[in-house]
Amino acid sequence: MKTNWLEQAESIRLETFQYDLPDERIARYPLDPRDSSKLLLYKDGELQHNQFTDLPHHLPADTLLVFNNTKVIPARAYFQKETGATIEILLLHPEQPTQVINDAMLVTHTCVWECMIGNKKRWKRADTLSTLIEVDGVALKLQVEYVDYDKNLIRLSWHTDVVFLDIVKALGEIPLPPYLNRDTEEADKQTYQTVYADRDGAVAAPTAGLHFTERVFGELAQKGIQSSFLTLHVGAGTFQPIKANSVTEHKMHSEQVVFTREVIDQLLEKVNHIVPVGTTSLRSLESLYWYGVKLFRKETTDFLIGKLYPYPFEESELPSAAASLQAIASYMDEFKLDHIVGETEIFIFPGYQFRLCKGLVTNFHQPGSTLVLLIAALVGESWTRIYQEALDNGYRFLSYGDSSLLWGSKR
Numbered sequence: 001m002k003t004n005w006l007e008q009a010e011s012i013r014l015e016t017f018q019y020d021l022p023d024e025r026i027a028r029y030p031l032d033p034r035d036s037s038k039l040l041l042y043k044d045g046e047l048q049h050n051q052f053t054d055l056p057h058h059l060p061a062d063t064l065l066v067f068n069n070t071k072v073i074p075a076r077a078y079f080q081k082e083t084g085a086t087i088e089i090l091l092l093h094p095e096q097p098t099q100v101i102n103d104a105m106l107v108t109h110t111c112v113w114e115c116m117i118g119n120k121k122r123w124k125r126a127d128t129l130s131t132l133i134e135v136d137g138v139a140l141k142l143q144v145e146y147v148d149y150d151k152n153l154i155r156l157s158w159h160t161d162v163v164f165l166d167i168v169k170a171l172g173e174i175p176l177p178p179y180l181n182r183d184t185e186e187a188d189k190q191t192y193q194t195v196y197a198d199r200d201g202a203v204a205a206p207t208a209g210l211h212f213t214e215r216v217f218g219e220l221a222q223k224g225i226q227s228s229f230l231t232l233h234v235g236a237g238t239f240q241p242i243k244a245n246s247v248t249e250h251k252m253h254s255e256q257v258v259f260t261r262e263v264i265d266q267l268l269e270k271v272n273h274i275v276p277v278g279t280t281s282l283r284s285l286e287s288l289y290w291y292g293v294k295l296f297r298k299e300t301t302d303f304l305i306g307k308l309y310p311y312p313f314e315e316s317e318l319p320s321a322a323a324s325l326q327a328i329a330s331y332m333d334e335f336k337l338d339h340i341v342g343e344t345e346i347f348i349f350p351g352y353q354f355r356l357c358k359g360l361v362t363n364f365h366q367p368g369s370t371l372v373l374l375i376a377a378l379v380g381e382s383w384t385r386i387y388q389e390a391l392d393n394g395y396r397f398l399s400y401g402d403s404s405l406l407w408g409s410k411r
Helices: 005-010 052-058 164-171 207-211 214-222 261-269 279-296 321-334 370-379 382-392
Strands: 038-043 046-051 064-068 070-072 076-080 086-096 110-118 129-135 138-148 153-157 199-202 226-233 255-260 274-276 339-344 359-363 403-407
Touching: 038 052, 038 382, 046 052, 046 382, 052 214, 052 403, 064 261, 064 279, 070 226, 076 129, 129 164, 199 226, 207 359, 214 226, 226 261, 226 279, 255 261, 255 279, 261 321, 274 279, 279 321, 279 339, 279 359, 279 370, 359 370, 370 382, 370 403, 382 403
Parallel strands: 038 403, 064 226, 064 274, 070 199, 274 359
Antiparallel strands: 038 046, 076 086, 086 110, 110 153, 129 138, 138 153, 226 255, 255 339, 359 403
16 A cells, blocks of 8 residues: 555645636637637647647547546526525535436436525525426426435425426526636527537536537548447536645545446546546546455445545555456446446545556636646646646636647557
8 A cells, every 4th residue: 555645645735737827818608619719739748829629639539538428407596485485506516316316307296406506595495385386288297305404405395297307497497616706698508508418317417528519529430430429427526626725635525426337338448548528527537446456456346436445555455447347348248237226426636646647638717726736637737837828828727718628648
């Protein structure tokens, strides 16, 4: 076991990963068309300015691009009390009758979710809130009540066979990131989704994918670059700021990941040529490797990756990327599984050694965020030069902002 990994991790200070982001550099609206954004290329210490449509030209032909196909649901809803007070409910994670998000979208009659509650002090424990909504031309009454006040567990009930996803679509609005500091508009229903979004359940978009268009996909295919699709349902915790100066004290959010057997085969075939689109895809892929480690070492079959699980190992204790993926494939074959569902809290910061991912397509992230630490883990101290270059050259930042292609220092 490493004797100094924790000491090294605890020495990482938050102030090292701050930078000055002027408010006017935050992109509050997307460009049209999607692929007209800038693309900053970082490779072997060199920086180059491009347009996003140039991306296929900067990827080797044997690259496997891995996308997150989660779809943002209208997870924010408002309920009016008889007193006039407005209560805001933001769905975070299903608890009953299932914690599997894809399945939770299809339940009927009742379900329990962990939520964020706005104006909670005006919603007493015993109060039941209700509202009338219309689904496919039929009016129905939706009721919400506390199951656990302290944990913000909310039961939602309706007396029809309408699935929960249709309830959410009729009731809610797309929850934009708080740093956009504006109300959700009709256009956001389309622009805050990737063109390949396919699995309902996220409360935030995998924003690196927002730049992709059918035109870009066509050029990627023409070059022979393959695409693969996993699912990580992005949670609101992705926006949670680091408050502790010692970053290891930060409480990482847990997010649900889904991999099909087909994706495992694609990864095995291209194990040395994997480039994720977005930090959610990267975190999913690296978590997948560590799940394979658990199977390889016969620790457990539970797919749950704790935030610091990767760090204590000696290199000699770990399987190769291919061996880890093969352990997963063998496990799925043994139990005739066509997909696996897991939870990850993985925290990637400087000192982390990447196992599957050689590079990253990503936007520019908030100062002092877990995502900036992830970027620093990938490119080292060069992250400051990359971000300063973007600031000096008019790049737009955050969810609706411009893009970058970053190659890791070890490929």
